[in-house]
Amino acid sequence: MPKIEHNDSIIGRKTADLPGQGAEKGAITLPGERAREKEPGEESILLTTLETAMGWVRGNSLWPMPFGTACCAIEMMSMLASHYDVARFGFEVVRFSPRQADLMIVAGTIVDKMGPVLKKIYDQMPEPKYVLAMGACATSGGFYRAYHVMQGIDEVVPVDMWVPGCPPTPDGLLYGILKLREKIERGEIRR
Numbered sequence: 001m002p003k004i005e006h007n008d009s010i011i012g013r014k015t016a017d018l019p020g021q022g023a024e025k026g027a028i029t030l031p032g033e034r035a036r037e038k039e040p041g042e043e044s045i046l047l048t049t050l051e052t053a054m055g056w057v058r059g060n061s062l063w064p065m066p067f068g069t070a071c072c073a074i075e076m077m078s079m080l081a082s083h084y085d086v087a088r089f090g091f092e093v094v095r096f097s098p099r100q101a102d103l104m105i106v107a108g109t110i111v112d113k114m115g116p117v118l119k120k121i122y123d124q125m126p127e128p129k130y131v132l133a134m135g136a137c138a139t140s141g142g143f144y145r146a147y148h149v150m151q152g153i154d155e156v157v158p159v160d161m162w163v164p165g166c167p168p169t170p171d172g173l174l175y176g177i178l179k180l181r182e183k184i185e186r187g188e189i190r191r
């Protein structure tokens with residue numbers, strides 16, 4: 001029976017049946033199909049820990065909840081638009097209910113009066129949950145050195161990632177979320 005040998009190939013190959021020949025288990029065998037079959041002892045095995053697997057899953061399936069109050073929110077919207085295609089990283093599913101989200105992105109100035117609202121929404125998010133402070137206002141009050149502006153949202157919620165800028169660019173925010181993802185995958189964030 002003729003075989004496809006690939007004698008000139010630099011890649012080691014097994015011989016394969018020609019189309020229509022060597023039907024196995026009632027199926028028609030395509031060229032090279034038999035070569036993909038593993039011999040006993042050739043199977044691939046992946047060893048890991050449950051914590052590593054959970055970190056990988058969590059880091060690649062973030063569901064953001066935007067808490068936008070000012071100009072930074074516009075940059076956040078830009079990042080979530082099609083140009084940046086954040087579906088590549090698994091966090092394109094933006095949720096406006098805290099009960100369906102695990103990443104709060106605080107984008108904008110937070111006044112003291114808004115503090116209890118921010119805290120309440122954070123409390124309503126299920127564990128594990130993460131907070132990203134976007135821009136100078138959310139991280140430090142920005143240029144609002146005023147009695148009524150919160151000088152950093154870590155006064156009311158724990159912050160896992162800070163993104164500097166006034167405003168940060170969409171690329172900067174994307175970079176911050178990817179860095180947060182790395183921390184989650186490494187299991188560095190535990191509460």
Ligand code: SF4
Pocket residue numbers: 070071072073107108109134135136137138142165166167168
């Ligand atoms: S950091 Fe700058 S751009 Fe962002 S909300 Fe504050 S003033 Fe606006």
